[in-house]
Amino acid sequence: xxxxxxxxxxxxxxxxxxxxxxxxxxxxxxxxxxxxxxxxxxxxxxxxxxxxxxxxxxxxxxxxxxxxxxxxxxxxxxxxxxxxxxxxxxxxxxxxxxxxxxxxxxxxxxxxxxxxxxxxxxxxxxxxxxxxxxxxxxxxxxxxxxxxxxxxxxxxxxxxxxxxxxxxxxxxxxxxxxxxxxxxxxxxxxxxxxxxxxxxxxxxxxxxxxxxxxxxxxxxxxxxxxxxxxxxxxxxxxxxxxxxxxxxxxxxxxxxxxxxxxxxxxxxxxxxxxxxxxxxxxxxxxxxxxxxxxxxxxxxxxxxxxxxxxxxxxxxxxxxxxxxxxxxxxxxxxxxxxxxxxxxxxxxxxxxxxxxxxxxxxxxxxxxxxxxxxxxxxxxxxxxxxxxxxxxxxxxxxxxxxxxxxxxxxxxxxxxxxxxxx
Numbered sequence: 001x002x003x004x005x006x007x008x009x010x011x012x013x014x015x016x017x018x019x020x021x022x023x024x025x026x027x028x029x030x031x032x033x034x035x036x037x038x039x040x041x042x043x044x045x046x047x048x049x050x051x052x053x054x055x056x057x058x059x060x061x062x063x064x065x066x067x068x069x070x071x072x073x074x075x076x077x078x079x080x081x082x083x084x085x086x087x088x089x090x091x092x093x094x095x096x097x098x099x100x101x102x103x104x105x106x107x108x109x110x111x112x113x114x115x116x117x118x119x120x121x122x123x124x125x126x127x128x129x130x131x132x133x134x135x136x137x138x139x140x141x142x143x144x145x146x147x148x149x150x151x152x153x154x155x156x157x158x159x160x161x162x163x164x165x166x167x168x169x170x171x172x173x174x175x176x177x178x179x180x181x182x183x184x185x186x187x188x189x190x191x192x193x194x195x196x197x198x199x200x201x202x203x204x205x206x207x208x209x210x211x212x213x214x215x216x217x218x219x220x221x222x223x224x225x226x227x228x229x230x231x232x233x234x235x236x237x238x239x240x241x242x243x244x245x246x247x248x249x250x251x252x253x254x255x256x257x258x259x260x261x262x263x264x265x266x267x268x269x270x271x272x273x274x275x276x277x278x279x280x281x282x283x284x285x286x287x288x289x290x291x292x293x294x295x296x297x298x299x300x301x302x303x304x305x306x307x308x309x310x311x312x313x314x315x316x317x318x319x320x321x322x323x324x325x326x327x328x329x330x331x332x333x334x335x336x337x338x339x340x341x342x343x344x345x346x347x348x349x350x351x352x353x354x355x356x357x358x359x360x361x362x363x364x365x366x367x368x369x370x371x372x373x374x375x376x377x378x379x380x381x382x383x384x385x386x387x388x389x390x391x392x393x394x395x396x397x398x399x400x401x402x403x404x405x406x407x408x409x410x411x412x413x414x415x416x417x418x419x420x421x422x
Contacts (some may be wrong), residue, residue: 019229021403022148022414025221029140032222046126053122056115060106070096074285093289094281102277109302112267113260121257129249138243141418147220149411151213151228154206156403161203164396168196171375171388178379188385195389228284233413235420236347240339255325262317268306268383275299339419346416353409360402367395 030036155229172192178184218225236372276298281288283297373393 008174010034015060015082019097019227020223020225021229022144022231023303025148025217025223025225025228026141026144028221029222030137033137033140034139035133035137039130039360042126042133043130046123046129046240049122050119051141053115053119054136054282056111056118060108062104062106063102064104065101067097067099074098074289076289092292093266094285095292098280099294100277100279102275102279105274107272108269109272110268110270112264112269114264114267114269117257117260120402121254121261124250124254124257127250128247131243131250133220134243135247138421142415143220144217145411145414145418146215147213147244149407150250151210151217151225151355152230152410153403153407154213156407158203158206158210158398160396161199161206161405163399164199164392165196165203167367167371167392167395168192168199171378171392174375174379175385183381195392212333227241231410231414233410234417236350236416236419238412239419239420239422240336242335242339243421247330248328249334252325252326255321255328258324259321261309262314262321265307265310266314269303271303272275273301342419343416345414346419349412350409350416353405353412356405357402357409360405364395364398364402367391367398371395 073094073096139268172189175189175192176182179189216224217228266399276296278294278296280292280294282295283299284295287294371388371391372395374388378388
């Protein structure tokens with residue numbers, strides 16, 4: 001006897017080990033959804049953007065080549081030409097066709113914090129994108145909840161259906177014996193047998209629903225789902241840790257970073273530069289008037305620039321950023337308002353299910369007693385078979401209602417956990 005009990009216990013433990021928990025399904029679904037890949041893509045894109053912005057400190061080199069034909073060029077005045085000829089100097093003047101191949105090098109020394117503020121803004125943009133991806137990914141849990149608890153309910157219905165078939169089959173055997181002994185009519189036996197076959201058909205439909213839900217949940221999670229485990233009725237949390245709140249915070253930080261870029265745009269910039277070219281004419285214009293030859297030319301220097309044009313739109317730009325903040329804060333208020341309404345409804349549903357469940361056991365106990373009494377009366381020919389079938393159906397309906405109340409309460413509890421992310 002002990003060996004049989006141990007074997008049954010091991011079989012039950014094995015079945016439980018293969019049953020999927022709600023948390024396992026949620027984690028599997030999050031890993032299976034292609035959306036999870038966005039995190040890595042966003043991180044890599046942000047890193048490349050920040051790296052590119054940081055290269056603004058590197059020397060900026062540009063090469064150019066040009067050829068021009070001018071309508072007029074600088075030349076000696078006609079009155080001075082005879083005097084220069086007497087001195088033996090033949091002044092040809094500049095040619096109208098001019099050529100230049102050169103390189104310009106710019107090196108930023110001080111940018112007013114523009115590069116650093118742009119890097120910070122790029123990082124915050126990456127944080128916002130990652131937070132939005134987290135919000136989208138979080139919605140996966142709600143879809144898992146719907147399929148998981150639907151599967152739980154169907155499994156419970158299948159269990160109760162089997163119990164109902166057992167009860168009807170037992171009464172069917174009794175009636176077969178009574179018919180053989182001439183105590184009951186053949187029609188009474190057929191009535192119970194038809195009811196049992198009707199329940200068998202219901203089982204077929206339930207099994208089909210179970211396979212469909214298993215396939216849907218398994219495909220969604222990327223795992224094979226055979227059985228699901230009923231979760232515990234945990235306490236409902238009060239705090240709110242939804243990823244949407246982190247998204248709103250990151251959007252506000254992005255607005256702060258955008259404002260820093262505006263401030264940096266107002267500051268002067270200091271840089272060094274070097275220019276060099278090979279061509280004609282060069283910097284020595286007088287010599288180039290006498291000799292039409294290409295030459296090497298170069299220049300180095302420092303430059304301070306201050307673009308005051310940023311002042312023209314600064315007021316409007318800051319106003320737009322403030323409006324952006326206001327929109328984010330308004331979005332947060334709307335989200336929290338709707339979220340609180342969901343919590344109120346879910347808490348009320350949980351309380352309602354608990355009240356209903358408090359009476360379910362007593363109702364089932366009473367219905368079972370009535371059904372057993374009806375079976376006893378049938379054996380003594382006191383009750384009609386239709387009355388017995390009705391009492392059996394009433395008992396099963398009470399058990400079904402208990403299952404619906406329990407699964408419904410669990411679903412509301414875990415929907416509330418989704419609503420608050422606790």
